[in-house]
Amino acid sequence: MAEETNVSNETNYSEPNDNASFLAAVERSKKVEADILVNPKKYRVLTGDRPTGRLHIGHYFGSLQNRVRLQNLGVPTMILIADYQVLTDHDAFDKIAENTRQLAIDYLAAGIVPGDDVMIFPHSYIPEANQLMLPFLTLVSNSELSRNPTVKDEIQKSELSVINAGMYTYPVHQACDILFCKGNVVPVGKDQLPHLEITANIARRFNKKFCKKGEPIFPIPTALLSKTPMIQGLDGSKKMSKSLGNTVMLSATADETAKLIKKAKTDTERLITYDPENRPEVANLLRIISLCTNEEPSAIAERLGEGGGGALKNALTEALNETLRPLREKRAQLEKEPEYIRQVLLSGAEKARAIAEQTLKEVRRAMNMEI
Template sequence: MSEIDYDSNKTFAAAVERSKKIEEDIAVNPTKYRVLTGDRPTGRLHIGHYFGSLQNRVRLSKMGVPTMILIADYQVLTDHDAFQEISQNTKQLVIDYLSAGIEPSENVIIYPHSYVPECNQLMLPFLTLVSNAELSRNPTVKEEIQSAGLKNVNAGMYTYPIHQACDILFCKGNVVPVGKDQLPHLELTRTIARRFNEKFCKDRDPVFPMPQALLSKTPSILGLDGSQKMSKSRGNAIFLSATEDETAALIKKAKTDADRNITYDPVNRPEVANILMLISLCTKEAPEAIAQRIGDGGGGMLKKMLTEALNEELRPLRQKRAELEKNPDYIRQVLLDGSERARAIAVKTLSEVREAMNMVI
């Protein structure tokens, strides 16, 4: 087996070019693609998820792109001990999805992967296609171990990217919306698909497609501390489920700087630039223009403008969220229906895998 190329610059440059071509083609041929995307149920979603991924999922699904939305409940066990909340967090994710405008349909399936055992059966053959050294060198795994502060690393963490490969390939997903930091995981999935096809499909059509990255156009959103990416675990996030008053209180504590003259300078004034960008994402006005209007109004005016813009943007979502909270039976049914449909896809793929590996009895 040739080694996986984890050269981030080389991989990123190629991924950018492929992503541009996919975006252009999706607009013309939406049903040619199947998107696999999702989240781990570690808590409710925040505005970083909303601007960074949820809006894009809504856009793609409304274009008619078949979309699989995975709730990666098993993967929570790799670096979290609080498994007691997985079920509740799963349901809260569904509420966030539906509130943001994602609608379960023939084209959109929402499901937890613990309810799709056929998908997880792909783990064993996939494990035989990757070396221990390749898993240990995966830069995303290294970063996740470091950020989680793990001292005793379980084997599940190292096989995490293989589990992701199962999630993508069981449904023959050929497009995966990701950021630059997730490209090594996707590169491993592409390697597994290629090695499986080369080894087991010499005399037949390939079983798996080569999934491509659809890179996010939304820049990384910093948390309220202004120094790190917005994250549930870092306590620097504004959750979609927050009230308008809670949102105002959180933004009031956001870090800016001492210069009253507001300018958009991401390099030298990242905290101020982040708030300007969030306002821009809500109002669609350029951050430079927003900064010019605020002028020497200082951090107080900047935060006031973000509070008003964000609460206005999220008001319909929060109203829908309040309605869905009152209907837990519907949320559960969405998950059960999605699981049933995902299993039907997984059963078909697993059957093809068995046939390719000469395991049919």
């Protein structure tokens, strides 16, 4: 049975500007981060992406590096490719299989090493996990799903003329993904906390309604909040995104990277300074260099001096290409091994499904559905 964490009350991040809830999440994240260093096997991380295309440098600095770090610390890590969720707001279902393979290649090239404790798998291959959807839906209300700010934002971004029910139940499906493997740590950014709130509440409600006292089935997952500063796109004003064309894909060549960075927005001042408030575009490029070199952005600015935007872009191109060079070399090699990629996914799905089967047995038993 899963061990209940010390979070006893239901939390709510759904209210706008709920700073108290966010600060509480930050404190929980810090405690888990510290404990992971001492007790890595106590945790199981669930993380992943939707297969809407290849990954870019925002993904690399924002999540991939952290996944590799957690894996290397010895934390059991489940990396889910959320193929079903593409259907909620994308029409590109004809590319799901290829995008799934490309995601797997990006993960492996970044340093993920599949094994007994590290799995990469598409969640459409785990039917037992998806069977949790029905009981979980009975544990949330329509109003909870409708007022979820992350869902509202995703609906707005989708620009769909007709909003399908999958958009509203997306957080519940995500709860299935996290809880089927009893994931108790989920790396997220601040904007994903409302989704994790629903997962935590479903776990609490299931344990309270169906489980014997002191014998909960599901752990209460904790957010592991990203420490990476927000990276804007190369335009300096919007979130890095494939659809906006303001990013650098991990699969891009060194020359393609140079051409993209050459178009990045800066300003007309020759003296490079780190001033996020007054010079956001320049500050953003300095932050990306900082992520590559581990220097402080202000120190990079001082080094560049009066080199202007040209020197800044050259420095970014050099730093980014050098950082991504080993990843890109490994990626090119993996592109030539489609059967290996397929086996990684199938093996991950087989192991994940075994976990899901055991969880479903426990759920059936708790709900008095065993025959």
